[in-house]
Amino acid sequence: MTIRQDIHNSEIPALCRSCEARHRGVCGALTTDQLVELSRHTTKRKVDPGTVLVSDADTIDSYANVLAGVVKLTKTLPDGRQQIVGLQFAPDFIGRPFKHESSITAEAATPVRVCAFPKKSLDRMIELSPELGHRLHVQALNELDEARDWMLTLGRKTAAERVASFLHLIARHSDPEKELGGEVSFDLPLTRADIADFLGLTIETVSRQLTKLRKDGLIAVENNRHITVFDVARLERRANV
Amino acid sequence: MTIRQDIHNSEIPALCRSCEARHRGVCGALTTDQLVELSRHTTKRKVDPGTVLVSDADTIDSYANVLAGVVKLTKTLPDGRQQIVGLQFAPDFIGRPFKHESSITAEAATPVRVCAFPKKSLDRMIELSPELGHRLHVQALNELDEARDWMLTLGRKTAAERVASFLHLIARHSDPEKELGGEVSFDLPLTRADIADFLGLTIETVSRQLTKLRKDGLIAVENNRHITVFDVARLERRANV
DNA sequence: CGCAGAGTTGATAGTCTTCAAATAGAGTGG
DNA sequence: CCACTCTATTTGAAGACTATCAACTCTGCG
Incomplete structure (x- = not known):
């Protein structure tokens, strides 16, 4: 890994120093x-799980970078x-970009740190x-x-394959x-x-497939949330990637 | 609608005159x-249904504009x-753009007219x-x-809703x-x-749902391919858009 | 006119959902 | 520190929806 060497390092905003988005993210531009x-x-900002960052109801007036945590993008039927x-x-x-309303909702799935800035500022910079x-x-x-990969998963994979695909992801x-x-x-x-909601299944089916993977010796589960995959290659085979 | 007025109209390549891509498509840029x-x-080129335009096996060295007809983008499991x-x-x-291999296959679904040009030429122009x-x-x-809209359809809609959504599309x-x-x-x-394959269903289920829509008086079907939707609003309600 | 491919219809089976109940974890206050 | 509560998760049984298998019909075409 190479550390980006800036000429006038002192000028970089305190906010941006040590920010990952400045290297691999859009701010690197x-x-x-x-x-x-x-x-x-x-x-x-630091937000709790469940916090809505962008709602499909609103017009969007800000963008953000995810600095830590996971944000889920959702769509909902009437x-x-x-x-x-x-x-x-x-x-x-x-x-x-290039639109004023969002067609999706963005919500923190875990504790999340984001860096938000006004849409207008970035739009100007894009130009x-x-x-x-x-x-x-x-x-x-x-x-x-990624969306199209997942369409294949949603349209054609079985419940077992979907759960394996998710763990693999x-x-x-x-x-x-x-x-x-x-x-x-x-x-x-x-x-x-x-x-x-990600796999287009019910929680019961997800749970059953996880127990199956556990009983088949592919994974271990601790405290519901912590997963150990013993052999990723074997999981991939289950996922039909 | 404004018609683009070019100064030296005579210089426009014969190939491009009267081409829709020059107005609403990328060539308009x-x-x-x-x-x-x-x-x-x-x-x-004019190609028959079933012709593969881009294969996920190959490296891509050309781009294309669809001038007429419908092209399907597909993904396939092992x-x-x-x-x-x-x-x-x-x-x-x-x-x-910005990648050398395709992860999807593009195939003519109907008779299709496309305008193909080398990847390199366009890549240079993008710059x-x-x-x-x-x-x-x-x-x-x-x-x-569109992909995300369809993810909602694939993940959460019933067969009846999917077929209605497709007709609506x-x-x-x-x-x-x-x-x-x-x-x-x-x-x-x-x-x-x-x-x-678009709806993540079998042909039998698609057929049954179409018959159901027909029997319910929402659509008429002639020669298998020609559809009349009597009331689009009613179809939308079935599709749960 | 008959053949081939596309589409429909029917019967049955399987997968996943739904409904219901039990269990496990995490946080709270005594 | 433990009982208690609330929520998340698991597990079980029954039912619904869609897939599968098979037969039949229709359409286009040589």
Whole structure:
């Protein structure tokens, strides 16, 4: 890993120093001056699970970066049935450029730290910095790839495969550096209800499939939330990736 | 609607005159000179249903615009189960910028006319024209919105709702100008098998749901492919949009 | 006219949901 | 520190929806 070496390090806003979004996230596209400008209107927030960051009811007037924790993006039918359509991890960007209303709700799934700034400020910078526009474009395309991957899961996989796919997804994000060789363990960022909403299943089915994986010796579960996958390759086979 | 007025109209490549992509599509971002440059390497093709335009096996070296017809984007599991993850209508853009391999297959669902050009040519122009990058960005975000809409359908809707949602989707595209007030009729661009792959169902279930809609007096079906929706609002209610 | 592929219909089976109840964890106040 | 409560999760039994298998019909076409 290379540490970014800035010429005038002292000028970088205190808010932005040691922020992951400045390296792998969208802020990496900004010059020090632009960072200073943006940080003038920026607030770092720490929010509890369940906090709604963006509602599909509102018009959006701010963007945010996820600094820590997991944010779930959801859609809801008139009668209340809900589907999680995406998970955002650090240092993902939250927002829908070039539109004023959101068609989805963004809600903290775990304790989350976000860095929020006014839509207008960033919109202005997009026009000035092609690199920033490019980064947002790339993130949009990655999210599109992920969404389509998940469409395959929702449309064609069995309950057992879906749960295995989910564990595999979380395992990949738990330690992106690691090779995912044999054993991996992590805390689930979602409740059973959230997992069900992500997989298009019920909590009972999710629970049953987890017990099945446990009884088949593929995973261990402690305190409901902590999972150990003994052999990622074997899990992948179950997930039909 | 404003008709784009070009200064040197005579210079517009013959290939591009009267092309919809020059107005609503990505080519609208290009200057006449850029159009000339791009059209030098461009080929207009007419292909039959089933023709594979992009394969997830290959590396991509070309992009395309859909000029007429419908292209389906699919993903397939190792054991052959398939899911349609998107439908592209004219003047949609086909391709995945900033990546060399495709994770999806693009295949003509109907007779299709496309305009294909080398990846390199367009990639170079993206760097030169921020407007082009912007249009591609917007299309990516729209596709992302559509993908997430469909995730809700796949994850949470019943078979009856899915089929109604599908008809509603096609009705919307059949005549984008029209207000979709009462009665609409159109030809289905997909076979029952394709519809099933789009909805995450089997062909039998799709067929049964169509018969149900017919018997309930919401639609009429002629020659299997031609559909008349008597009351779009009533269909919407069935779709739970 | 008959053949082939697409689509429909019927009977049955399986998977997942629904409803109900039991258990386990986490937080609270005595 | 423990009883108590509230919620999350697990487990069980029954039912619903969709898939599967099979036969039949329709449409387009040589």
